[in-house]
Amino acid sequence: MKPTVLFTVLLGILVCLAITSCGQGEQASKVSQPATKKYAQATILEGVVSNNKGVIKTGTVAATDENGRVITQATMDNGHYRLEIPADTVLPILLTFSSESGAEKLSAAVIYDTITTYYINPSSTAIAKAAKEMGGYNRANMVHAAENTVHIPDGNKTSTGWRGDPTTQYGGWH
Secondary structure (H helix, E strand, O other): OOHHHHHHHHHHHHHHHHHHHHHHHHHHHHHHOOOOOEOOOOEEEEEEEEEOOEEOOOOEEEEEOOOOOEEEEEEOEOOEEEEEEOOOOEOOEEEEEEOOOOOOEEEEEEOOOOOOEOOEOHHHHHHHHHHHHOOOOOHHHHHHHHHHHOOOOOOOOOOOOOOOOOOHHHOOOO
């Protein structure tokens, strides 16, 4: 084979590889982008609010979007709350409890449209704050935040002593 023919063939192969790899890069980036989750229909979210002293009987729970816009809110009924989230509400949303005096604030992040019960407490607040600091409320950040904020006492490191996973509302990864 002449050097010019060999050069032309090699150049053709390189161009084909470059075009193929560019197309795969675009396809991979399209696949890796998560789809926007939202409620297909109006959904009731409910639960209990507590602090380290026990169930908090009075206050307000508000559902807000990532920009802080209030979607809906409700007054608590003897420690329980019940919010109706409108259809087409985009996730994630944040459930925020405020005491009547405004001194106490607790929160829980909502990232799944299939989970409807959320316990708002100091643990859920710490997890939501940590996930936000990691870049936002998504599954990876919520799981990582839960792993880093929920602690097992030093004397209880076996699986037989572990009494359950308080973070099951974040995807049930236990």
